[in-house]
Amino acid sequence: MRQIYINKEDFETNIALVEDGKLINFYSQRNIYSKVGNIYKGKIQKVVNNMNFVFVDIGDEKPGFLSEKAYFESLEIEPQIINNIKDNNKENQFDISKIFQKGQDILVQVIRSPYKTKGARLTRNIIIPGYYTVFCPYSNQIGVSKKIILENERQRLRKILLDTKAKLKSDIGLIARTTAEGISNQQIEEEIKENYNNWQNILKLYKKVKSPALLYEEEAFEIKISRDILNTSIKEVIVDSENVYKDINKYVKKTKLKNIKIKLYKGQDDIFKYYNLISQIEALKNNIVPFKKGGYLKIDTTEALTVIDVNSGKFKGESDVESSILMLNLNAAREIARQIILRNIGGLIVIDFIDMQTEENKKILRKEIEQELSKSKIYFKTTEINEFGLLTVSRKRTSDKISEMYLEQCPNCAGRGVVPTKESICIEQLKKIKYICKIEKKREIVFNISSEIKQEIENRFIQIIKNYEKTYKKKIILQ
Template sequence: MKDIFIERRENLLKIVVRENDKLVECYIEEENNGPIPGEIYKGVVKNVVPAIKCAFIDIGCEKNCYMYLDSKFNNNKIKKQDEVIVEVLKESIGTKGPKVTNAISLPGRYCVIETLNKDIRFSKSIKNEEFKLHIRENINRPKDIGIMIRTNGEKVGLEELQKEISSLYLQLEKIQREGRYSIKPGLLYSDAGVMDRVLRDRVDVKTSRIIVDNEADFQYVNKIVHNISDVKVEVILHNDSRTLLNAYGIEKEILNLRHNKIQLGSGASIVIDKTEAMYVIDVNSGKNLNSNSMERTVLNTNLEAAEEISRQIKLRNLSGIIVVDFIDMDNKEYQDRVLEVLRAGFKDDKNATYIYPFTELNLVQISRRRRGRNISEFIEEKCEVCDGKGKRIKLSYLVSMIKSEVLKIDREQGIKDIYVEMNSIYKKEILEDKIGFVKSIDALDKRVYVNFKNKMELFKVEPLIFANQIQNLEVYRIYG
C-alpha cells in the first residue's frame, strides 16, 4: 500500500511517497523562492531578440523570464511593451530567469484544459476506443479551449468530467479577466504547488493514508480528498514534538540521497556523478557472483541496476541528459530486457522521460524534462572550509533536525541540559552567532553544550542527566 507524508517546517515543504515501506518519491519545495512551474503571471515584454527567437518578459519578480517565439505557439508577432499572460514552465537557475509560455494549461485530476490546442486529446495510457468515442461525442466544452483527458479520467463518468471542465474553465476566465484589468505585472494564479500536484497525480486506489503535521494542511488535504470520487483515503494529523519525517524514520533516507554510491542487494552498486553537462551513472558488479554463468550474472546485475536507477532518478529528481554505463552485454535480447525494466520504472513518471537504445559502447541515454530542482540542491551547500570545492549538508537543514530532537527531549523528559555533537565544519558559524543557533533549535530556556568533531556526517543530541556528565562536558557549553 501507499502512504504519503506531508511535512511543513518554516519555509520548507517536504512530501514523501512510500510504497510497501519503501521510499519511491520525494519532493521538496521552498516557499517565497520565486516563480514555480504551474504559476500564471501577467507580464510586460521588455525585449525581443529575433536572433535567438526569444522574448524577455517582466512578470514582477527579481529576474525577467524568457519565452521562445514560434508560429506554433502563435506568439511570433509579440513586440516590446506588449502585455501577455504566461505560465511558468521552469524555475530560475543561477543567473537565468524562469522559462514561460503563453500556452496556458490548467490541470485537474481527470483532465487538463488548454488554450493553445482546441482538440480533445487522451492520455497515452487510455487505450479504450469506445471510451474515447463516447467522450468525443458527448462532452460539452467551450470552443476556445482544448481538453486532454488524463489517465484518471477513464475511471469516472462523463458527469464528473463535465463538472471538472466547468470548474477549470471558470478559473481560466477569472485569470484572463484579472490579466486584462490588472495594471502591473504580477501573479494571477497559483495552486498549492507541489502539494496540489501530488494530491492530483499521486493519490490513487493504492493510497491508504496521507499523514500531515500542520492543521491548515490537514484541513486542505481533507477537503481535496473528500472531492475525489474514485479513492478512499484516511487523512491523519501528526501531533508530536518530533518532526513527521523523523518520527517515521524517513529523514535519514532523504539525507542518504546525497551519496553518489548506492549499494544493491546482490553486492553490486551504482554510482551517480554530476558533470557540467549531464549526469553519469556507472554500474559496478562488485561481489555479485550469484550465478555460475558470467553472462547470466551480468544480465541479473544490469536488471537489478535498471530498476534502482529509475527509482533513484525519480527520487533525486535528476533531469536533462543522463548517461548510464551498464556492464557490457552483447546479447540484443538481454539489452532489450534491461530497457524494458528501465521503461517500466518511468511508466507513471509525470516528467517526460525518453530512453534510447544501447549504443555500441553499451551506454544508454536518458533525457528527462526538468521540473523543479534536484533534491541535493535543497540539502547541500558549498563548504567554505574546503574553499568552496566540496559540499556539506546545509546548516539550516541540520538545525531543523536538531530542533526536532530537542523538542522530543523536552516533551518526554523536561531535561534542561542538552548536549550536541556535530561536524567541526559548522564551528565558525555557530560560535559567531551562539544565540541565533540556540534560538533556532528552540533551546533558549536550556543550557546547551556543543562538541565539534571531525568527519562527523550528521549529529547527535542527548540530554545530560547526571551531575558528573555535566561537569565533564562543561568545556563545551556555549549557552545558559
C-alpha cells in the same frame, strides 16, 4: 499497501510516497521558490533576435526565459502573420522581432522555477490542471489519457469533453486524465466549468493590472502533488499540519476517493523519523547507491548532465560471463530508474553499464530501464546502448533535483566533492530549534550556531524564528 506522508514546515514541504515500507517517490519544495504553474502578466525586457528567445520581467529578481520555439508550439498564430514572417516554412527561420517587441505585455506561465543564475522558464502554452481533466485555453484539441485502455470508456470521456466544450461555446482544449475513468459526467463537467471560470478571471485581471503582475497562483505544493498521485491504490495520507489535514480532507471529498484515510500526526518527533523513513530520505543525498546482489551505482551530477556509473562490487554471477553481466546490468537498471525518479533527475543522463557483447542483451537491458522509467509520468527518451556500454536518457526537467536543493560543490576540493548548501544547514537548524521549543520547559532557550549560519537565519528566516517564539511562548536566542 501505499501511504503518503506529508511534512509541512514554514520553509519547505516534503512528501513521501511509500509502498510496504519502501520509499518509491519523494517530493520536496522550498516554499520560497513555489512558482511553477503560476500565471503572470509579464513585460518583455529584451528580444534576442539571433537566438530567437526573449527575456520577460515577471517581477522576479531575474527575468524569465521564453523561447521562440515554445511560443510557436503553444499558440495557433493567425495565418496572415505566419505568412508575413515565415521563411521557407521553417520555424527556426522566423524573425522573432516581428512577433515580440521590448516593452510589450505578454501572458505567460512558469514551467520551471528560477535556479542559481537562471530565471524562471516560461511558456505561452498555458494549462490549468484539475483532478480529472486538464484545461488548455490555447489549444482546441480533445484528448484522453493513453492509460485508459477500454475503447467504450475513451469514447464516453471524449463525448463528455466535446459536450462540455459545446455548452461553454469556447474553442478550448481539454484532456481527460487517468483519474477520470469511471467518473460521472456531472463531476467532470463541474470541474471543467470551474477551470473555465478561473481562466475568464485571469483574462479580466490581465486587462486591469499593470505588468509585471501575478494573475493566478498554483495550488499549494501538497495539493498539487496529491492531485497527481492520489488514486485508489493509496490507503492512507498522514500529515503533520492541521491546516494541511483540513485541505487534504476537503480535496479528497471533492474527488470522491472514499476509501482513503486521512490522519493527523501530532507527535513531537519529525514525522519521517517516527515512521522510520529518515534513513531512506537521507540516502538520496549520497552519490554511492548499493543495489541487489552486491553491485553499486556512483551518481555524479553537474549543471549540464548526470553520469551514473555501474560497478560490480561484490557481485557474484553465474559461470556464463555474459549472462552474469546481463543479470548485474538488469539489477542496476531497476535501481537506476528508481533513483532517477526518487531524486527527480532530469535533463541529460549518461549511464555507463558493464560492457556486453550481444546486441540482443543490449536490447533487453534498454527495454528494462524504459519499462522502469515508465512508472513515472515524466516524459523521457533513450538511445541505443553503444559499443562502450553507454546509454543516454533525456528526461524532462520539472523542478530542481534533490541534489540541487540540498548539496553544492565543495569549495575546498576543486569541485570533486559536495557539501550541504548554506540554505540546507539553516533549515536543519530551524528543525532542531522547533523540536527543542516543543519539548523544552524553559521560557528562554539559547542556541549556539556558527556566526555564518546565524547571520543567514537572521537575514532570511527571522520571521520563522518569531513564529516559533509566538507559537511555543519561548524567547529564542541565537549566538
